[in-house]
Amino acid sequence: YPKANDNEMEFELHGIDNEIYSKNKLFIESLGLKNAYITRDNYGFRLYHNLSTTYKAILNDDDFVYYDAKASVPNIIRELFIQNGLSDDPFLELFNGDFYENWGVATGVEDRDKKGIKKNFNVVLNGKENEVDPIQLGLIKRQFPYFYTKVVQTGYAREVIKTETDIILEDIFRNLPIEKALSIHDGFIVEKETESLVDIYLKSREMSYPSIRLVKKIIKTE
Numbered sequence: 001y002p003k004a005n006d007n008e009m010e011f012e013l014h015g016i017d018n019e020i021y022s023k024n025k026l027f028i029e030s031l032g033l034k035n036a037y038i039t040r041d042n043y044g045f046r047l048y049h050n051l052s053t054t055y056k057a058i059l060n061d062d063d064f065v066y067y068d069a070k071a072s073v074p075n076i077i078r079e080l081f082i083q084n085g086l087s088d089d090p091f092l093e094l095f096n097g098d099f100y101e102n103w104g105v106a107t108g109v110e111d112r113d114k115k116g117i118k119k120n121f122n123v124v125l126n127g128k129e130n131e132v133d134p135i136q137l138g139l140i141k142r143q144f145p146y147f148y149t150k151v152v153q154t155g156y157a158r159e160v161i162k163t164e165t166d167i168i169l170e171d172i173f174r175n176l177p178i179e180k181a182l183s184i185h186d187g188f189i190v191e192k193e194t195e196s197l198v199d200i201y202l203k204s205r206e207m208s209y210p211s212i213r214l215v216k217k218i219i220k221t222e
Helices: 018-030 073-083 088-096 098-106 112-125 132-145 145-152 156-171 192-204
Strands: 038-040 045-048 064-069 187-191 214-217
Touching: 018 045, 018 214, 045 073, 073 088, 073 098, 073 145, 073 156, 073 214, 088 145, 098 214, 112 132, 112 145, 132 145, 145 156, 145 192, 156 187, 187 192
Parallel strands: none
Antiparallel strands: 038 045, 064 187, 064 214
16 A cells, blocks of 8 residues: 655545445455555545555456546646636647657657656656756746746645546545446546446536546556
């Protein structure tokens, strides 16, 4: 399980009537795992459980369906720009195609795979400048000054993660019309037999959050 640090102090979810807790607990127990461990951090209020880092090795694409919010964090930031009248800001050009691939090219990390680029973006977003190459940081400051000064330097990353949690976990996941589901930060996994029911539900919620687009993703078993 993720370990608490100075910014992320774990605390237990209480109450068996909590829909989020219940859905995860029932899913975990349905796999034959006892003593479901479910906790949340107080940085972005993300949820962690027994399978947070091991689900790929246990679940398969024949029996389960993985719904993932594609580039949810960047898209939430995009909405912030638009709401502040910055629809012409250079940062928004990164959304013309695959955001992470464009971020890699624009900031000089195009030689990394997408997973590496996503990690790099999150490091920058969280203001960990000591972990960012100085040349890349210079490119970011020059090309995306508003993103750097109003998002990176202000610690806005936490608000973005909290917003993601509010949308995906506290609303969409909580209200899934099924009893069992497994939350995975910016998405969730359900049993294959409930796929059609979940598809109908998600279709009905499309207009609730225009910045969030849930797509089916291969679990990629190890």
